[in-house]
Amino acid sequence: MDLIENLSKNIERTTFYDLPEAVILQTKKEIMDVVGCIAAGLEGHEARSIKEGLSNLNNGCIPANTVQYMMLLAVAGRADDFDPINDDTGDHPSLSTVISGIILTSIIKREITGKELLTAIALGEDLVLRIRKGTSQRLGEHPWVAGTFASFAAAATASKLLGLNHVQIRNALGLAYTTCSNTVQGLREGTSSYKLHHGWAIRAGFEAAFYAAAGITGVQNAFEGEYGLYNVYHAGNYDRDKIISDLGTYFHNLSVGFKPFPCCRLMHGATEAALCIKKETKIKREQIENVTARVNKSAFVLCGKQPWKTPGSLEELRFNIPYGAAVALEDGHVGLRHFTKEMINNNKIMELCSKVQVLEDSRLNETKKQIAPTIVDVRLKSGELFSKTIEVPKGHPEKPLSFDELKTKFENNIAHANIGDEYKVNEIVDSIYKLEEADRTGQIFSLLWK
Numbered sequence: 001m002d003l004i005e006n007l008s009k010n011i012e013r014t015t016f017y018d019l020p021e022a023v024i025l026q027t028k029k030e031i032m033d034v035v036g037c038i039a040a041g042l043e044g045h046e047a048r049s050i051k052e053g054l055s056n057l058n059n060g061c062i063p064a065n066t067v068q069y070m071m072l073l074a075v076a077g078r079a080d081d082f083d084p085i086n087d088d089t090g091d092h093p094s095l096s097t098v099i100s101g102i103i104l105t106s107i108i109k110r111e112i113t114g115k116e117l118l119t120a121i122a123l124g125e126d127l128v129l130r131i132r133k134g135t136s137q138r139l140g141e142h143p144w145v146a147g148t149f150a151s152f153a154a155a156a157t158a159s160k161l162l163g164l165n166h167v168q169i170r171n172a173l174g175l176a177y178t179t180c181s182n183t184v185q186g187l188r189e190g191t192s193s194y195k196l197h198h199g200w201a202i203r204a205g206f207e208a209a210f211y212a213a214a215g216i217t218g219v220q221n222a223f224e225g226e227y228g229l230y231n232v233y234h235a236g237n238y239d240r241d242k243i244i245s246d247l248g249t250y251f252h253n254l255s256v257g258f259k260p261f262p263c264c265r266l267m268h269g270a271t272e273a274a275l276c277i278k279k280e281t282k283i284k285r286e287q288i289e290n291v292t293a294r295v296n297k298s299a300f301v302l303c304g305k306q307p308w309k310t311p312g313s314l315e316e317l318r319f320n321i322p323y324g325a326a327v328a329l330e331d332g333h334v335g336l337r338h339f340t341k342e343m344i345n346n347n348k349i350m351e352l353c354s355k356v357q358v359l360e361d362s363r364l365n366e367t368k369k370q371i372a373p374t375i376v377d378v379r380l381k382s383g384e385l386f387s388k389t390i391e392v393p394k395g396h397p398e399k400p401l402s403f404d405e406l407k408t409k410f411e412n413n414i415a416h417a418n419i420g421d422e423y424k425v426n427e428i429v430d431s432i433y434k435l436e437e438a439d440r441t442g443q444i445f446s447l448l449w450k
Contacts, residue, residue: 092150099154145187
């Protein structure tokens with residue numbers, strides 16, 4: 001049996017009752033986190049631009065509860081770079097699966113139960129993470145980004161919710177493969193393009209499931225063919241056994257983590273290390289001579305920002321190790337308010353940023369992990385040196401955020417969006433926590449139709 005056949009049949013045969021309790025709870029956490037991130041981003045400048053574009057495309061109307069609306073939800077969800085992430089690969093699988101589930105519950109003629117939604121989201125994430133973990137190549141060794149593969153997660157989630165058989169699922173995944181694109185270039189330039197691409201990819205994968213259901217055939221050997229995913233995108237560098245190992249018994253969404261800071265995960269290690277030094281020493285900006293952050297190649301390529309120059313856009317703040325370390329050392333905490341255009345003009349922070357040197361440490365590349373240990377040294381003008389090593393950042397499955405911590409993050413996101421009171425927040429959290437009991441799920445996400 002070939003690879004895509006194994007994966008398609010697993011999606012077809014897996015039911016809610018095959019999901020371990022840990023997977024069910026993890027999926028609920030991801031749904032809550034994604035919904036909160038979308039809500040927080042809905043009033044941002046990028047979401048407003050998408051609304052304007054959608055309105056212009058539709059004669060002055062914004063088409064809520066439609067496939068087009070996926071772009072708005074995706075851009076809002078990625079706006080603050082706060083959504084769940086798999087640290088091993090840098091993938092953002094939850095955004096694709098949760099948005100696919102939310103939209104499908106709104107447009108399909110029959111009611112989608114909580115059990116169905118949880119199963120489809122868990123399977124969509126498991127599939128895309130198996131695909132991503134099938135190669136040892138990491139960011140800095142190839143040009144691809146999370147959005148490149150998002151169509152597979154969306155196609156798998158929608159296929160399961162539509163009740164497709166394995167032949168149709170294979171076609172849906174094959175159609176999704178034809179839409180794979182985009183590179184890290186937009187991230188390095190500090191543009192918003194990667195967020196829109198994520199939205200296009202989610203929509204493409206979502207639509208692929210509907211087209212497959214209607215009889216359209218897709219690429220049949222999308223992963224292992226001569227011009228399939230692994231040969232074209234990874235130069236044949238993949239491990240088939242790793243992809244299908246424990247298929248149906250282990251679910252890779254258990255390796256998805258949650259972000260405590262609204263910025264690229266590759267700068268979390270330096271940010272957390274700086275926060276620890278600030279908390280332990282109470283040092284002030286005026287005392288600091290210089291700061292050194294040692295990172296792996298992935299972090300250096302995407303977030304190193306050397307030589308330092310003042311960012312020209314908000315996006316550059318979110319992929320900027322010097323900025324994360326400087327804010328942590330100055331304020332002792334890092335949150336949504338630190339990632340605004342006004343901060344670019346904060347001369348005190350920018351001056352401190354200029355004192356942060358980021359170095360690629362070849363020893364940290366040896367682990368072949370997307371997130372390697374990060375080492376931060378802060379040297380004072382007095383000559384005193386403080387050092388902190390972060391082996392894995394907070395929110396990683398090895399250092400998880402609890403359900404209560406995620407609820408607090410959700411509450412803060414909703415408060416930032418100014419779209420709900422305490423009662424509404426508790427009602428939504430309670431609905432998600434008891435999702436498997438729900439016979440209908442569409443109304444749970446009604447706060448996103450605005």
